[in-house]
Amino acid sequence: MTIEILMPALSPTMEEGTLSKWLVNEGDSISSGDLIAEIETDKATMEVEAVDDGKIGQLLVAEGTEGVKVNTPIALLVDTNELPHTSIKNIAEKPYLEKEEIQIKPINEKSISIEANSSLITVREALRNAMAEEMRTDKNVFVMGEEVAEYQGAYKVTQGLLDEFGDKRVYDTPITEHGFAGIGIGAAFGNLKPIVEFMTFNFAMQAMDQIINSAAKTLYMSGGQMGCPIVFRGPNGAASRVAAQHSQCYASWYSHCPGLKVVSPWSSKDAKGLLKSAIRDPDPVIFLENEVMYGQSFSCPNDDDFTLPIGKANIEKDGNDVTIIAFSIMVGKSLEAAEILKDKNINAEVINLRTLRPLDTDTIIESVKKTNRVVTCEEGFPFSGIGAEISALITEKAFDWLDAPVTRVTGKDVPMPYAANLEKLALPQVDDIVSACAQVCYED
Amino acid sequence: MKKNTAKKILTEPKMNYDLNLLQDMYKKMLLIRRFEEKAGQLYGMGQIGGFCHLYIGQEAVVVGIQSAQIDGDSIVTSYRDHGHMLACDMDPKGVMAELTGRRDGYSKGKGGSMHMFSREKGFFGGHGIVAAQVPIGAGLAFSHKYNGNKNVSITYFGDGAANQGQVYESYNIASLWKLPVVFVIENNKYGMGTSVNRSSAGENLSDRGKAYGIVSEIVDGMDILAVREAAIRAIDYCRAGKGPYILEMKTYRYRGHSMSDPAKYRTRDEVDKIRKTSDPIENIKSLLNKMGVEEKILKDIDTDIKSIIAEAAKFAQDSAEPSENELFTDITIN
Ligand SMILES: Cc1ncc(C[n+]2csc(CCOP(=O)(O)OP(=O)(O)O)c2C)c(N)n1
Ligand SMILES: [Mg+2]
Numbered sequence: 001m002t003i004e005i006l007m008p009a010l011s012p013t014m015e016e017g018t019l020s021k022w023l024v025n026e027g028d029s030i031s032s033g034d035l036i037a038e039i040e041t042d043k044a045t046m047e048v049e050a051v052d053d054g055k056i057g058q059l060l061v062a063e064g065t066e067g068v069k070v071n072t073p074i075a076l077l078v079d080t081n082e083l084p085h086t087s088i089k090n091i092a093e094k095p096y097l098e099k100e101e102i103q104i105k106p107i108n109e110k111s112i113s114i115e116a117n118s119s120l121i122t123v124r125e126a127l128r129n130a131m132a133e134e135m136r137t138d139k140n141v142f143v144m145g146e147e148v149a150e151y152q153g154a155y156k157v158t159q160g161l162l163d164e165f166g167d168k169r170v171y172d173t174p175i176t177e178h179g180f181a182g183i184g185i186g187a188a189f190g191n192l193k194p195i196v197e198f199m200t201f202n203f204a205m206q207a208m209d210q211i212i213n214s215a216a217k218t219l220y221m222s223g224g225q226m227g228c229p230i231v232f233r234g235p236n237g238a239a240s241r242v243a244a245q246h247s248q249c250y251a252s253w254y255s256h257c258p259g260l261k262v263v264s265p266w267s268s269k270d271a272k273g274l275l276k277s278a279i280r281d282p283d284p285v286i287f288l289e290n291e292v293m294y295g296q297s298f299s300c301p302n303d304d305d306f307t308l309p310i311g312k313a314n315i316e317k318d319g320n321d322v323t324i325i326a327f328s329i330m331v332g333k334s335l336e337a338a339e340i341l342k343d344k345n346i347n348a349e350v351i352n353l354r355t356l357r358p359l360d361t362d363t364i365i366e367s368v369k370k371t372n373r374v375v376t377c378e379e380g381f382p383f384s385g386i387g388a389e390i391s392a393l394i395t396e397k398a399f400d401w402l403d404a405p406v407t408r409v410t411g412k413d414v415p416m417p418y419a420a421n422l423e424k425l426a427l428p429q430v431d432d433i434v435s436a437c438a439q440v441c442y443e444d
Numbered sequence: 445m446k447k448n449t450a451k452k453i454l455t456e457p458k459m460n461y462d463l464n465l466l467q468d469m470y471k472k473m474l475l476i477r478r479f480e481e482k483a484g485q486l487y488g489m490g491q492i493g494g495f496c497h498l499y500i501g502q503e504a505v506v507v508g509i510q511s512a513q514i515d516g517d518s519i520v521t522s523y524r525d526h527g528h529m530l531a532c533d534m535d536p537k538g539v540m541a542e543l544t545g546r547r548d549g550y551s552k553g554k555g556g557s558m559h560m561f562s563r564e565k566g567f568f569g570g571h572g573i574v575a576a577q578v579p580i581g582a583g584l585a586f587s588h589k590y591n592g593n594k595n596v597s598i599t600y601f602g603d604g605a606a607n608q609g610q611v612y613e614s615y616n617i618a619s620l621w622k623l624p625v626v627f628v629i630e631n632n633k634y635g636m637g638t639s640v641n642r643s644s645a646g647e648n649l650s651d652r653g654k655a656y657g658i659v660s661e662i663v664d665g666m667d668i669l670a671v672r673e674a675a676i677r678a679i680d681y682c683r684a685g686k687g688p689y690i691l692e693m694k695t696y697r698y699r700g701h702s703m704s705d706p707a708k709y710r711t712r713d714e715v716d717k718i719r720k721t722s723d724p725i726e727n728i729k730s731l732l733n734k735m736g737v738e739e740k741i742l743k744d745i746d747t748d749i750k751s752i753i754a755e756a757a758k759f760a761q762d763s764a765e766p767s768e769n770e771l772f773t774d775i776t777i778n
Contacts, residue, residue: 246495
């Protein structure tokens with residue numbers, strides 16, 4: 001029997017690739033597991049491996065052919081009685097350990113203006129640079145976490161750190177979050193400055209006791225003696241299609257707790273400036289990144305000494321009609337919503353919180369006094385969320401300035417579902433922000 | 445961690461094994477492998493999203509142990525769970541439909557690859573947090589003991605998971621309370637990109653039970669008969685009320701940790717060598733050949749399995765997405 005070997009897809013988003021090299025010739029006998037070809041996409045080079053035994057009857061696509069569509073036949077396998085299978089194996093750089101990078105629509109990368117003394121870099125690079133720069137200037141800064149050293153980071157944020165700083169400064173830990181978080185805290189009590197990476201914040205749940213009971217409270221319990229200069233960082237919030245145990249925003253969990261500082265950057269500039277401040281800060285800082293943002297590019301200052309203050313929000317867009325308050329990935333969505341709102345003659349102000357604890361109350365209240373309407377945005381659950389806190393704050397401090405109830409756009413009050421359609425419904429979308437704004441402006 | 449070769453003593457000569465039993469085990473292992481290959485393809489086609497951890501290479505572990513179980517025993521494992529579900533006789537269609545996130549999946553499409561369950565088949569998940577299933581498995585054993593039934597809990601976890609603190613908290617309580625739990629460490633040499641030598645101190649993972657007075661064995665997890673016999677010893681021990689038992693299975697995963705693993709932490713040769721010399725399915729196939737099973741019978745088995753898998757894949761792609769109302773169901777019971 002003859003079967004067709006098809007052009008494989010490396011990822012759900014791959015549509016075509018270049019067949020860069022055949023590793024077999026016509027007439028070769030192959031068995032399952034043998035490499036037969038190399039293919040390339042814009043992201044990676046892959047090896048195609050046979051999953052069946054048989055003889056290569058004919059190579060249908062010539063070496064070097066570009067734009068070969070996924071699922072087109074590339075060769076014929078003869079003398080086989082197997083069903084067609086091919087599988088692929090990645091051999092080149094690819095940023096993510098487990099799955100394809102999700103590209104959310106950049107706010108038109110080409111139109112991003114690069115500020116003076118800045119470069120266009122990804123959030124991932126900005127985070128890496130922040131760590132490397134601080135490690136160069138302060139010998140007490142070290143990094144530990146799962147897969148951060150030899151593997152270069154599960155999401156490649158720590159790429160190159162092991163090479164530059166060696167294994168006394170960069171440690172691969174076993175999968176023991178509670179243990180290594182506690183070890184980090186002990187090291188911080190011993191005057192070192194650990195950066196502890198959680199592969200994602202979902203796994204920091206294992207370490208919650210050490211973070212809250214040891215890192216957050218000890219300064220107080222020691223009458224101010226036992227400072228804990230540690231940064232816990234990693235991706236937080238929803239990732240794509242990984243379901244309830246791997247897709248949650250923990251911003252309100254940590255923000256609840258006195259003794260912690262909680263920071264959540266959006267852009268590359270935020271990432272660099274805030275992470276450097278977090279590393280220099282004498283207190284424990286929870287640094288909530290976002291996996292979906294890692295690959296996005298923004299203008300970011302080159303200066304090795306550039307920092308942004310913890311506790312200070314940034315107005316990303318001025319406006320008079322309504323204030324949208326967001327952090328992390330929701331800042332981008334809010335800016336998109338603000339664009340759409342222009343067509344409805346609503347001029348929205350967008351506040352990027354940057355820090356959740358301590359919250360920049362002044363910037364929020366000032367804006368409320370100007371716009372008299374507020375929509376808060378977060379990926380997390382609504383109940384006891386960041387939006388709830390902001391709403392209470394505004395009620396207490398600016399009640400008389402409000403022309404409409406503070407309205408929350410949040411993730412739905414359900415564990416994250418796996419199914420594509422349900423996941424989309426569970427997450428706050430740009431349209432939700434647009435309609436919430438229209439609603440508080442009584443324009444719907 | 446020192447490399448240790450597993451005990452190779454089989455109590456029965458291989459050739460004396462019941463042919464039907466061997467054929468059944470062969471079928472199940474092949475079913476798992478073909479299922480996983482298909483899942484890999486569907487992932488590439490964008491039909492499956494998120495994480496998808498394949499079990500290819502490790503089939504003998506779950507099938508060998510399952511052959512020693514009785515009805516009512518409970519099973520719990522990590523996110524690398526497709527093989528365990530098929531071994532429990534869960535329907536490949538329902539498993540595949542969960543992978544594609546459709547309403548006919550075992551979790552109605554809400555759980556995905558890592559989170560599937562079947563109370564009916566005694567399969568308690570599918571857990572995404574490394575080692576979280578270990579105390580849960582001990583708790584299932586607690587329920588068996590409490591109810592006075594003769595069932596046991598089979599609790600699977602990886603070499604990486606074996607370092608988590610909750611494993612040792614579970615060992616202690618299970619031993620103290622003589623819980624009928626078989627802790628099965630699926631030592632496939634790597635937790636993501638970290639080899640067991642780089643993550644685990646001491647000689648053998650199985651030795652770690654000693655401190656808690658738990659009996660343990662190291663088993664060649666690529667040899668299904670060795671797995672089965674060790675499982676019989678372990679399960680008998682637990683059923684007799686003597687407490688927990690640890691089986692460290694030396695096994696190997698052929699594919700990446702999940703779907704796009706750059707695989708720089710091991711060489712292609714290492715993978716090829718194991719695949720060529722100790723593939724669990726090839727092992728049993730050649731035993732069947734030696735015992736005189738005709739090639740035609742083996743071919744027919746393969747053909748049958750391929751059609752089961754093709755059907756499952758079609759079912760999983762044809763099944764509808766969950767209805768939007770499902771977003772708000774199953775959060776609490778009332
Ligand atoms: C608590 C926790 N930390 C980290 C992860 C990310 N993670 C998923 S699988 C894995 C490796 C586990 O390796 P092992 O236990 O050997 O199982 P295998 O994947 O080899 O079956 C890691 C680190 C997680 N899911 N849960
Ligand atoms: Mg492992």
